[in-house]
Amino acid sequence: MAAPDLLDPKSATHNTKPRLSFSTKPITLTPREESEVVATVMKWKTVSAIFLLVVLYLVMGAAVFRTLEQPHESAQRLAILSQKLEFLSRHTCVNQSQLEELVKQVVSAVRSGVNPAGTLTNHSSLWDLNSAFFFAGTVITTIGFGNISPHTEGGRIFCIIYALLGIPLFGFLLAGVGDQLGTIFGKGIARVEKMFVHWNISQTKIRVISTLLFVLFGCLLFVALPAAIFKYIEGWSALESLYFVVITLTTIGFGDFVAGGSEIEYLDYYKPIVWFWILVGLAYFAAILSMIGDWLRVISKRTKEEVGEIRAHAAEWTANVSAEFKETRRRVSVEIYDKFQRATSIKRKLSTDLGFSPTPEFTLSKRAVSVNFNDERDRKEKEAGLQGLTTPLAKNGSLLINGLDPERGDFTIIEHLK
Amino acid sequence: MHSAGRSWLLLTGFVLFYVIYLLFGALVFSSIERPVEDKLRHDMETLKQEFLNLSCVNPASLERFLVQVLAANKYGVSVLRNSSATSNWDLASSMFFANTLVTTVGYGHTTPLSDTGKAFSIVYALLGVPFTMLVLTACVQRLMYPLVLAPVGLLQRSGMEPRSATAVHFLLLLLMVVLCFLLAPAAIFSLLEVSWSFLDGVYFCFISLCTIGLGDFVPGTQPGQQYRPLYQVSVMVYLFVGLMMMFLLLHTFHKMADLHGLTTFLQLPHCEETDEDREPIVDNKLEEESSYPSDKAASKPLEPGSQPSYNTINKG
Numbered sequence: 001m002a003a004p005d006l007l008d009p010k011s012a013t014h015n016t017k018p019r020l021s022f023s024t025k026p027i028t029l030t031p032r033e034e035s036e037v038v039a040t041v042m043k044w045k046t047v048s049a050i051f052l053l054v055v056l057y058l059v060m061g062a063a064v065f066r067t068l069e070q071p072h073e074s075a076q077r078l079a080i081l082s083q084k085l086e087f088l089s090r091h092t093c094v095n096q097s098q099l100e101e102l103v104k105q106v107v108s109a110v111r112s113g114v115n116p117a118g119t120l121t122n123h124s125s126l127w128d129l130n131s132a133f134f135f136a137g138t139v140i141t142t143i144g145f146g147n148i149s150p151h152t153e154g155g156r157i158f159c160i161i162y163a164l165l166g167i168p169l170f171g172f173l174l175a176g177v178g179d180q181l182g183t184i185f186g187k188g189i190a191r192v193e194k195m196f197v198h199w200n201i202s203q204t205k206i207r208v209i210s211t212l213l214f215v216l217f218g219c220l221l222f223v224a225l226p227a228a229i230f231k232y233i234e235g236w237s238a239l240e241s242l243y244f245v246v247i248t249l250t251t252i253g254f255g256d257f258v259a260g261g262s263e264i265e266y267l268d269y270y271k272p273i274v275w276f277w278i279l280v281g282l283a284y285f286a287a288i289l290s291m292i293g294d295w296l297r298v299i300s301k302r303t304k305e306e307v308g309e310i311r312a313h314a315a316e317w318t319a320n321v322s323a324e325f326k327e328t329r330r331r332v333s334v335e336i337y338d339k340f341q342r343a344t345s346i347k348r349k350l351s352t353d354l355g356f357s358p359t360p361e362f363t364l365s366k367r368a369v370s371v372n373f374n375d376e377r378d379r380k381e382k383e384a385g386l387q388g389l390t391t392p393l394a395k396n397g398s399l400l401i402n403g404l405d406p407e408r409g410d411f412t413i414i415e416h417l418k
Numbered sequence: 419m420h421s422a423g424r425s426w427l428l429l430t431g432f433v434l435f436y437v438i439y440l441l442f443g444a445l446v447f448s449s450i451e452r453p454v455e456d457k458l459r460h461d462m463e464t465l466k467q468e469f470l471n472l473s474c475v476n477p478a479s480l481e482r483f484l485v486q487v488l489a490a491n492k493y494g495v496s497v498l499r500n501s502s503a504t505s506n507w508d509l510a511s512s513m514f515f516a517n518t519l520v521t522t523v524g525y526g527h528t529t530p531l532s533d534t535g536k537a538f539s540i541v542y543a544l545l546g547v548p549f550t551m552l553v554l555t556a557c558v559q560r561l562m563y564p565l566v567l568a569p570v571g572l573l574q575r576s577g578m579e580p581r582s583a584t585a586v587h588f589l590l591l592l593l594m595v596v597l598c599f600l601l602a603p604a605a606i607f608s609l610l611e612v613s614w615s616f617l618d619g620v621y622f623c624f625i626s627l628c629t630i631g632l633g634d635f636v637p638g639t640q641p642g643q644q645y646r647p648l649y650q651v652s653v654m655v656y657l658f659v660g661l662m663m664m665f666l667l668l669h670t671f672h673k674m675a676d677l678h679g680l681t682t683f684l685q686l687p688h689c690e691e692t693d694e695d696r697e698p699i700v701d702n703k704l705e706e707e708s709s710y711p712s713d714k715a716a717s718k719p720l721e722p723g724s725q726p727s728y729n730t731i732n733k734g
Contacts, residue, residue, distance in 0.1 A: 054553050061516035061542050062509055070507040072531040080490040087483050093474040102469050106484055107491050109462050129445070144630035146526045151634075152454050156621045163628055169435070243536040250547050252524035255633060289548045296552055 130271055134260065137275050140166035141282060143253035147261050178283040185214055215288065222249070222281040230259055233270070248278060249285040510647035514638075517654045520546035521661055523631035527639055558665045565591070566670055584674045595667055599660045600624060607637055610649070627660045 088096060127148070135148045139159060150156050189210040196206050227241040236244065236257060244257040259274045260266055470477060506528040507515075518525050519539060530536050566587070573583040604619030614622070614635065622635040638649045 054550065057546065057549065058513055058516050058520065061519070061546070062513035064538060064542075066507050066509060066512040072535075073507055076490055076531065080486060083483065083486055087479070091475045091479070093472075094469075098469070098472070102465065103487055105462070105465055106487065109458055110488055110491065132445070139630055142522070142628055142630045144524065144625065144632045146631070146633035149632045149634040153617060156617065160621060160624050163624070163630060167628060237533075239533055239536055243540055246540045246543060247524065250543050251522045251629065252519060252543060252547075253522075253631065254524045254526035254529045256526055256529040289544075289551070296549060 131260075134271050134275065136162070136166075137278070138253065139163050140170045141251060141278060142167060143248055143251045143278070145253045145255035145258050145261070147255045147258045173279075174283055174286065177279060178286060181280070181283050182287070185217075189214065218284045218288070222277070222284045226277055226281070233266075234259060234262060234264070245281075249281045250289070251282070508647070510650045514650045514654055516542070516546075517657065518631065519543050520550045521629060521657060522547055523626055523629045523657065525631045525633035525636050527633050527636045554662050554665050557662050558669055561662070561666055562669070565666065566673075581677060584670075584677055588670055588674050591667060591670060595663050599627065599656075599663055603656060603660075611637060612640060623660070626657055627664050629661070
């Protein structure tokens with residue numbers, strides 16, 4: 001199963017692609033409702049297996065974050081504590097409790113969005129129309145940076161109601177934008193595919209190449225270009241800009257880096273452009289993330305199928321082997337039984353025959369028939385096609401071991417014991 | 419052509435309406451919050467002045483000190499006396515962080531400081547977000563039967579027609595979710611957290627469950643919090659289950675809208691899909707096929723029930 005048909009223009013119009021799978025609309029997969037006759041035992045087992053997998057993923061992430069971040073955190077803490085001590089020692093008229101009080105107030109002010117460092121007089125407000133517009137945007141897209149947040153009770157209540165109505169609205173918008181994006185890309189890719197047709201490449205390869213093109217082109221337009229712009233305007237490093245882009249477009253939105261959130265003088269149209277980029281970039285990321293989700297689903301299905309196939313084959317193989325083994329045992333036991341029967345009948349015949357002979361070798365003749373009923377030897381002889389022509393050593397060897405010697409005329413080698 | 423034109427029209431209509439909605443929100447927020455901000459700024463100014471008057475500190479060194487303190491605080495490192503014991507990156511807190519990353523809530527009360535941490539976050543999020551959404555959707559599919567389809571069927575059998583049955587059921591489900599996942603946890607949080615009121619708790623629950631995650635309220639970050647790991651893990655569980663219920667609600671709403679014809683009217687994607695999409699993530703088909711009552715092997719979904727040959731050998 002190749003990647004989903006994001007780019008099929010027909011499906012783009014009445015449709016579920018690109019699937020907008022997070023924060024507003026779930027992935028549109030439904031079970032068939034008519035026949036939900038499923039035993040509860042099985043489905044909870046599989047769901048709990050998947051759940052365990054998620055928990056494992058989280059624990060793994062936690063362990064990695066801890067090893068990466070804790071040293072830095074301790075270093076930061078040491079640095080700030082030493083600065084505090086230095087400050088206190090340099091300015092001896094300030095005692096520790098006064099300083100702590102100041103710091104506490106400052107920190108809570110910053111939480112409320114007021115930065116006391118720097119001159120406070122000609123500071124631009126965090127709640128002027130431009131920034132409030134941006135904040136409303138972050139609420140509705142569920143990014144939620146948090147560098148600005150409402151602090152009054154009225155503001156919070158309004159925020160709740162606003163989000164309740166705005167998030168579904170934005171969801172519809174995103175669905176629409178995503179569809180249009182899909183159609184535009186689909187048309188472009190269809191034109192590119194037409195070129196490829198001349199080169200006689202297989203359909204799946206074309207699909208794969210077009211998906212890759214979509215991903216690359218989108219990355220360039222919505223990730224790399226904005227990251228470069230942010231690096232230039234905001235003064236972040238390349239990694240920090242990329243980090244900001246990914247964290248914003250997946251709607252995680254930590255808020256440690258916010259475009260338009262620092263003290264720089266921004267151009268007037270900077271924030272609206274950022275908002276527009278977020279809108280289109282979100283649609284693109286929704287498409288990418290649902291594609292990754294589809295691949296995970298395909299991989300899990302394929303793995304399940306393959307595991308199922310492997311199990312089926314293994315079961316079949318063991319079943320065949322055990323069946324063959326049983327067959328062989330049965331056949332062998334039948335053969336042994338047959339031979340034994342024949343041997344006893346021959347023995348009877350011989351004893352009646354030799355009953356007329358004057359040789360005192362009754363016992364020997366008895367012994368003559370105790371040619372070993374070795375299946376394998378018989379089979380080997382059979383295979384060699386030598387009915388009765390065996391190597392003298394093979395046959396006589398066993399008889400010699402038994403103490404009998406054909407040259408002495410102790411007995412006649414009975415050929416047709418088969 | 420007509421439908422394509424109509425879809426463009428609808429889209430521009432949506433965008434326009436969306437912009438108007440944003441403007442409206444901006445106006446309201448601005449008028450509510452700005453006066454409070456001004457007052458706070460004024461208070462800060464007086465505080466600084468008082469401090470400077472009382473002491474021998476000059477403004478420049480105070481500024482420098484404050485800048486450093488704020489930079490450290492941004493990363494969750496506090497300079498206050500009683501907060502030196504707990505780290506923000508012990509296992510439970512890191513797991514909480516990973517959870518906020520992967521459910522896209524993203525509080526931001528702790529963020530990765532190192533470059534490697536940032537790079538790892540990018541990769542972790544790109545894989546973890548679709549994975550989590552997949553898991554949530556799988557769980558929602560499982561929950562659909564007992565929580566949605568069975569009650570709706572019950573309502574329908576007791577005489578209601580389908581449309582009103584779905585509407586009634588949706589309202590009941592909404593009420594239950596609001597009660598159990600918004601109001602009750604808010605009450606619990608307002609009890610456990612010292613500085614939160616009930617409204618703060620409701621605000622926090624709502625902002626988290628919508629995955630907005632502003633980060634102004636985060637449970638378990640007070641210094642001196644008892645049983646912090648246990649608390650953070652239970653908040654994580656609450657977030658996950660709550661998110662699942664939100665998805666369930668949205669999905670039910672979507673189906674209801676479909677039934678009432680809203681989605682066709684607005685040209686939005688339907689709940690019905692192609693056959694490929696119909697297959698649930700965790701396969702129901704195999705379970706249905708292998709329903710022989712006597713065969714215990716059928717209870718494992720991975721064993722294909724369509725292999726009669728080895729079964730007969732075993733019996734023979």
